[in-house]
Amino acid sequence: MTIAADHETYDAVEHELGVLLRRARALTVGMMQEVHHGLDPAAYGLLLGLYDRAPARPSDIAAYFGVGKATISRQLKALEDLGLVERRADPCDGRAHLLALTSEGRRRMDAVRVARRERFYALLDTWPxxxxxxxATMLARFNRLAEENGTRSRPAGDGENLAPSSGL
Incomplete structure (x- = not known):
């Protein structure tokens, strides 16, 4: 492959990933509204994390997202007020608590997952x-490589960046 062709190929990959991410963000906004109208992207990201990892300690969720416990606490409060997340006593440590989705939170997130899966089925239905x-194999390979090279799906820090990068 020539250097010029090499650049064209990498430019095409960069372009197509950009298009995919923009579409994924638009889909994520729609999915957030299905959970609760006006839901903050960071709160939706926390719901996604809890859906897959709950029950979990706030510190574990904060570490997963690469944010501080203060950020988790702010988003958790909003989700508790909406009745989507609850704190439970940690059976292993009476001083600590675990975060979990409420039955309503799980019901809404299940509905979002079904809607997202149906969208993928519709998009890929004509593919062999x-x-x-x-x-799926190539995306998994790309994501593993990105992880191995220290590229996180969510930037580290103590900002409000719990928002899912793709919602996919």
Whole structure:
């Protein structure tokens, strides 16, 4: 491959990833509104994290997102007020608590997951099954490589960045 062709290929990858991320963000905004109208992206990100990892200590969720406990506490308060998240006593440590989705929070997140899955089915329905498998394999490979090279899906720090990078 020539240097010029090399640049064109990498430019095409960069462009297509940018298009994918913009579309994913738009989809994420719609999904957030399905959970609760006006839901903050950071709160939605916390819900996604809890959906897959709950029950979990606030410090574990903060570490997963690369943010401080103060950020988690602010978002947690908003989600508790909406009845989507609750604190439970930690059975292993009476001084600590665990975060978990309420039954209503789980119901709403289940509905979002079903809607997202149906959207992917509709988008990829015309593709041969082997192509869909190849896409999944290549995306997993890309994500592993990004993780190995220290590229996080969510920037570290103590900002309000719990928002999902793609919502996918």
């Amino acid at each position: 099954e082997g192509d869909v498998r190849t896409l």
